[in-house]
Amino acid sequence: MPESRARAQHATAAQARNLRKEYGSGETAVTALKDVTITFKEGEFTAIMGPSGSGKSTLMHCMAGLDSVTSGHAFIGDTDLSTLGDKELTELRRDRLGFIFQSFNLVPTLTAAENITLPADIAGREVALDWYQEITSRLGLTERLTHRPSELSGGQQQRVACARALVSKPEIIFGDEPTGNLDSNSSREVLNILRTSVDTDGQTVVIVTHDPSAASFADRVVFLADGEIVDDLRDGSMEDILATMTGLEEEK
Template structure:
């Protein structure tokens, strides 16, 4: 984890150097009514810096996945406001949200979500093909080289290992030059070696390609690849850390044991 200790902390200012990549202002997310009402997010305000790697951590039920889904426009907020870049998501209709996610946001999930009948190359460019946009071949080639897929482009998902399939998913998320990429436990289904490779690719995409990444994780080792970690508990941001190491993250997480409500 030496790289985590020596890199610059691009996220230290929370994006104050310009328009942030994403921002939440006093966001509340509640489920149910009356006595059954559960508060998943409670007045959360946060800025995500451009060109930085941000991790979101917390115990099970802390609201970390809910926060990511609200920031990415995958879930609506009960109250408060959310922006991606300078576009406010709150109040957009379904068609506008779909267009914004398609044109500005990349996603990497724990399940790879690849189409089995398409090759790796076809899966990588699929979102742009659906949108009728011509890929920037120079950029796509750079992404493919960054994630080490040059020799696997003609293979279908069934012919690839889990780690290779997740590399395809990472390349797909990067290929359209999104303003921000959200990852929900992107190494959760991988063994430690493949998981490390994916985290190194994500780190490199920030350092070498200028990408912005927000990753939900429960793994201190994975979080240590980030520039900045946001810690959630009981639906609120209770701490943050810059220039993390796995040991520091693990120590901080021990303080949250036994806390949490809804995921």
């Protein structure tokens, strides 16, 4: 058992308790999450899957403090997000979390290097030079650091986004379809980067994905349907994951 998995058996990185999210009100109200309770352990790679409209992105956004909840609680470590004001939430996302999105979210006027250090620069923090050099080297970005996003391929842009998420050593990295805009080779590169960050650095990673191949890189795959957790698969093969997803799609 890798060290990361052994450690993952005890410490909690993030947790949802009876998390409920509703949009609208009255007869037009839509319930996206129905009292979801789940725990993500430190040093573990988790993928969240489900049919379109199942609530998977909503769950991640609520747990990462990107969206408010209707009722229930979301925790990062021991911090209850419902007790934080807007400024405190912004600081928590900046200082304790890392994000990787489908659309890369790079600032087009900044170089790759400036994009990587941007969150730390905004916070007025120094980035550890040794760690910065290790991450950019590991991600194959050393020769691309002076390039702007328009001068990089999609895969290179997402590697910059990964470096930005990893360089501050956040408590947890959230990814919303991080390989959704990439070809298969670039997707594997990004997923191997995340897998290595878990196995080598003890990082905690949670991604939302529709791709069974991407989910197969994870230690654990959580399946949602109609706003509820309906399955929780550990160390499953791509075939296991695909079979579970196919079953959920057929039931919908």
